[in-house]
Amino acid sequence: MDEKDWFALRILYEEKNISRAAERLYISQPALTYRLKNIEKEFGTSIFFKIKGGIEFTSEGAHLAGYAEEMIIKLQKTKDYMLNMQNEVRGTLRLGVSSNFAQYKLPKILKKFSIKYPLVQFNVNTGWSTEIMNLLDSASVQLGILRGNYDWYGIKTLLHKERLCLISKTKVDMENLPNLPFINYKTDSSLKGLMNGWWHDRFSEPPLVTMETDRQETCKEMVKNGLGVSILPEICMQPSDNLHTYGLSYKNGEPVLRNTWLMYNEESLKLSSVKNFIDFLNSNPNL
Incomplete structure (x- = not known):
């Protein structure tokens, strides 16, 4: 097996479908099938079998897919350290970033960092914080830049705190909130728990949910058109939204805050690209 085999197995294990895996690998389906048959011949075993709508890995195939993933990570680390041995700050910075931070903060950060260190390349994965946590663990x-509180065995640095806000097209009476149409959106368990905790602290009845949306930006557009109210993190608000915002507080007056954390392993500090990026974030807290 070589590097191309490792990537083929990883993508196939993710897709469980040969045609979709071939598309992601930018090769033809027959070429992928030929490569897989050679892997089976090399190890003298079947690595998958066909089922309706795709394939399923055998136990031997699943073991090989796990081995391929380990080898890909080891190869990337070796490349990183080889580049790090040179005098210049260079290499590929692999980041996992929560969606909101990636949308509203990350572009400006990467732009300024790349001006200072033009030889550093970026590989960025975005998603819910729970998904970023899985990328870190693997x-x-x-x-990883995550929003919310998660346990982490490595180094964990608080980047900043932000407040949750109620948003509305028109002025609202906060005490009358349970009677107003409320717009929900899909989000990770951390933010949902924070929102629910504030609501139950303030009200004895549930919100009057009249709409469920798939993402925060869709929700905000609905609010901008006067279709209801919602709760969003402060990071999502722009002056051009022209919405009324109300910072949330618990009954005891404490503001409802959400933390954004930077997480990494101490071993990563051996890479100049990683260390300089961390130093850059810490020295530019207002980015």
């Missing part, structure tokens, strides 16, 4: 990324 060492698929070197740094």
Whole structure:
């Protein structure tokens, strides 16, 4: 098996479908099938079998897919350290970033960092914080920027705190909130728990949910058109939204805050690209 075999097995294990895996690998389906048959011949075993709508891995195939994933990570680490031995700050910075931070903060950060260190390349994965946590645990990324509180065995640095806000097209009476149409959106369990905790602290009856949306930006557009109210993190609000915002507080007056954390392993600091990026974030807290 070589590097191309490792990537083929990883993508196939993710897709469980030969045609979709071939598309992601930018090769033809027959070429992928030929490569897979050679792997089976090399190890003298079947690595998958066909089922309706795709394939299923055998136990031997699943073991090989796990081995391929380990080898891909080891190869990337070796490349990183080889580049790090040179005098210049260079290499590929692999980041896992929560969606909101990636949308509203990350582009400006990467732009300024790339001006200072033009030889550093970026490989960025975005998603819910729970998904970024999985990428960190599997060492698929070197740094994670997550929103909410998660346990982490490595280094964990607080980047900043932000407040949750009620948003509305018109002025509202906060005490009358349970009677107003409320717009929900899909989000991770951390933010949902924070929102629910504030609501139950303030009200004895549930919100009057009249709409469920798939993402925060869709929700905000609905609010901008006067279709209801919602709760969003402060990071999502722009002056051009022209919405009324009300910072949330618990009954005891404490503001409802959400933390954004930078997480990584101490071993990653051996890479100049990682260390300089961390130093850059810490020295530019207002980015």
